[in-house]
Amino acid sequence: MSARTVPEAPLQREQPAASASARRSPAAPGEAAGRRDGEGDVGAGAEPPAAPGAPQAPGRSGDGPARGERRSRGADARALTQVLFQEFVKLEPGSPEHTRVRSALIEANLPLVRYAAARFRSRNEPMEDVIQVGTIGLINAIDRFDPDRGVQFPTFAMPTVVGEIKRYFRDNVRTVHVPRRLHELWVQVNGASEDLTVLHGRTPTTAEIADRLRIAEDEVLACIEAGRSYHATSLEAAQEGDGLPGLLDRLGYEDPALAGVEHRDLVRHLLVQLPEREQRILLLRYYSNLTQSQISAELGVSQMHVSRLLSRSFARLRSANRIDA
Known part of the structure; x- marks a missing residue:
């Protein structure tokens, strides 16, 4: 039935x-x-509905059959x-x-x-x-x-x-949950944007929308951002049309050698404050990887004297280190 x-x-x-x-x-x-x-x-x-075949009353003038x-x-x-x-x-x-x-x-x-x-x-x-x-x-x-x-x-x-x-x-x-007040305000921003587009024949600016609704421009920007939260774009999805890789491939990452840049700059600044002979001893010891015996033979001084010079250089470097201070 x-x-x-x-x-x-x-x-x-x-x-x-x-x-x-x-x-x-x-x-x-x-x-x-x-x-x-x-x-x-x-x-x-x-x-x-029980009598679908019965004649119907005529519609008003101008109404088509489908209407x-x-x-x-x-x-x-x-x-x-x-x-x-x-x-x-x-x-x-x-x-x-x-x-x-x-x-x-x-x-x-x-x-x-x-x-x-x-x-x-x-x-x-x-x-x-x-x-x-x-x-x-x-x-x-x-x-x-x-x-x-x-x-x-x-x-x-x-x-x-x-x-x-x-x-x-x-x-x-929505992929991102939006507060109810912001969602309701977004509806008003959307309607005001359509009205201003018809009025001016162009896309309205944020200031014009804010003036129309009597709200701050920051709220208008927040509403526009909220309107984009229905669907999130995948970070791995390739960009259509431009042939560029996905967003994930273009995101920056933390360079592990970034901290070394500051340290190298600090060492360079401290080394120039040492006497020339102590600078040479540090270079031979830590850049040329020579032992204290080899350094003493290279400079023509005793190994004990090389050790004392290294200790004194370290003390000066520590006292002038801006980071430790």
């Missing part, structure tokens, strides 16, 4: 004394129910939803009949979810996932809806569906 024919049997049992107009058209029970609930416009000018057909399908869905809810509120939650009518309500209002999800096509997220999240919001709206309040179900359900989708994008899609 399809979702369009689900409510007809119980509806006919509840209204055995239908009027002549109700016997001529299956739409009469739904219309009468709509008037009792204060929703007389639902189904007033459209045939319900009139979409309006007719929307009216059919509203009328069917109204009839289903009248039966739904009378059923015991958890019963098979309650589950059946609930499923029919979900199926009848899936076009509402698709309409809401289409607003988020620019987010580069699979539309199937967005529709699934919106369907969760639709189910929550069905469970909370009260037909006696006189509000049409699409009017009640749309904020719930859109809110569920926005919550999904805010909490699950």
Whole structure:
């Protein structure tokens, strides 16, 4: 049994004394129910799903056939939803009949979810996932809806569906979590940027956006940066178009010899302060790797004297060392 024919049997049992107009058209029970609930416009000018072949009222001047057909399908869905809810509120939650009518309500209002999800096509997220999240919001709206309040179900359900989708994008899609205030401000910055682009015929500057929203330029820059946090670029991904290697290959690294640059500069500065003979002894000992005996033979002095000169040079170097001081 399809979702369009689900409510007809119980509806006919509840209204055995239908009027002549109700016997001529299956739409009469739904219309009468709509008037009792204060929703007389639902189904007033459209045939319900049970009679899809019935002639439709002509649209306004200038409406094309496709537009009139979409309006007719929307009216059919509203009328069917109204009839289903009248039966739904009378059923015991958890019963098979309650589950059946609930499923029919979900199926009848899936076009509402698709309409809401289409607003988020620019987010580069699979539309199937967005529709699934919106369907969760639709189910929550069905469970909370009260037909006696006189509000049409699409009017009640749309904020719930859109809110569920926005919550999904805010909490699950972004690679980097952005504070809620910054996310909401980013929406305003995006809208102001589009308005200023149309007004000036060019991309607005940060100062113009900040002046339009009366906020600081730093906040505008933070919002623009937050808008890029939906998808992170892989460090190993090659750059498209320019033929350059990935970001990881172009990132700097810590050179292990970097610390030696400062040390060599310091040694050079300290060595020039020593006498020439002590400079030569240090060079022979630590750059030519000669022993003290070989140095003594090279300079014609005793080994003991070479040792004393080395000790005195070290003492002078330590006293003049800026780092140790």
